[in-house]
Amino acid sequence: METFRLANGDNIPVIGTGTNTYGKEGNQYNGELNDDFSALQSAIKAGYRLIDTAISYRNEAGVGKTIYESGIERKEFYLTTKIPAKEEYIASKELVEQTVLQSLENLKTDYIDLYLIHHPIEDKDQLKQTWEVLESFVEQGKIKAIGVSNFSIEQLELLKSFARIQPVVNQIQSNPHTWNNEIIDYLLKNDILPEAWSPLNKVTEEQTAKLTEIGEKYGKDWGQVLLRYQIQRGVAVIPKSHNSEHQVSNLEVFDFELSKEDTTMIESL
Template identity: 45%
Template sequence: MKNLTLNNGIEVPIIGSGTNTYGKEGNQFAGDLRGDTQEIDWAIDSGYRHFDSAQLYGNEEVVGNGLKKSSLPREEFFITTKLNTFEGYVSADWAHAEIEKSLEKLQTDSIDLFLIHKPWDNHAEMLEAWRILEDYYNRGVFKSIGVSNFEKEHLDLLLENGNIPPAVNQIKSQVGHWNEELIAYNRSKGIASVAWSPLRGIDEKAKQVLDEIGKPYGKTFAQVVLRYQIERDVIVIPKSHHKDRQAQCLQIFDFELTASDRDRIAAL
């Protein structure tokens, strides 16, 4: 596993496991919790130590229970979660209460990376939320703080008015929608990019090209896409409900894409 060093010196495994449907009936985002931790158990068994969760997913306890069950020390794991701002922002008291619930569900007294899940229109509120994250960071409860789905203007707001720059911007970056400009902007500000849904949006034609690129290395389309992202220091958080596919996503450190491979992938 390769680690990336964030702008505050904290190291993060460059591949993490997505979790948004784990432990849920029918593997559906809106499914009820089944009460088991199967996908988390498989992932830990295959070598994942970085888990991407969120309050929005409603399954932080699945992640917490799985990590606890593994009996591995807490320090082995890198846990991300996100403040649910999909319905906007309520108040500072609300944000504090939601954060405390995350700590309880994840069964930990610190979170490695805590993100604001999504920007909203009110800049004063967004700064208030960021200052709350900074406070948890200063108290050592959050080891690093960042954002998700932020565009340049939202990043500038925090960079110009906050005390701590975001360590990460977790954004959509996938085949045909690489989000190149925003990744470059993140990079120019020392902010690491995390690609969410890294394996979505791949049509049959693109899959064929990617499989062809992977063939000489004995790699699949999924491995080629993930390799492409990590070669440019983009963190990836794939998820699968199949143990063998989860494991396959980790097998990307034993080959290197050529410049011509990368050009073909970028053009998809």
């Protein structure tokens, strides 16, 4: 697995698996928890080591149990989770601390590789106190890196103005429906890794046809072309599938490189 180097010197896999519908009835985000993590098991078997979860997914504990029971050493995995921007988690420093400690317990680990603020915290004081607690866990070695998710340039600038430890990742939507090019350019210039959630979602039939046409040159399908495009421009990707064949094919993107002509075509979609 290829990696990107983060600003703190750590390496993060360029492809991970999302988990927001794993362990749930009907594979639905809001489905009842059913402890069926066979999709995560097959993803791990396929070779995924960056595992992305969140408190709001309600399945941290199931994700942690599945990883623990995989028989693969903890150091082989790169675990990401996220704290919600909700009062019940961030109203005080004590609540933030309790939340992080609960994540460590849920994930059955003594450290988390990457801890994100899931959505912008609009109140500056709350943002500052939440970040300070995350920084303290980094200093304790219980979190290796900290970052954010769904933050705008303005929100990142605010965070950077008081952060002692700068964010290393901003996880954002990026796909043909919403490329988010402006913020991706900003992130790359500021040594913050852009990480794309839903990189294969919201693709129209017309876009799929064009991507398929490009893929034929390389012996790849449209999804592989789309993932390769993001990786080539320095964006980590977090696709998710319940299909073991799709999980495998999403990893088969390291044996070709898109031409400048093809990347230009994809940018115009």
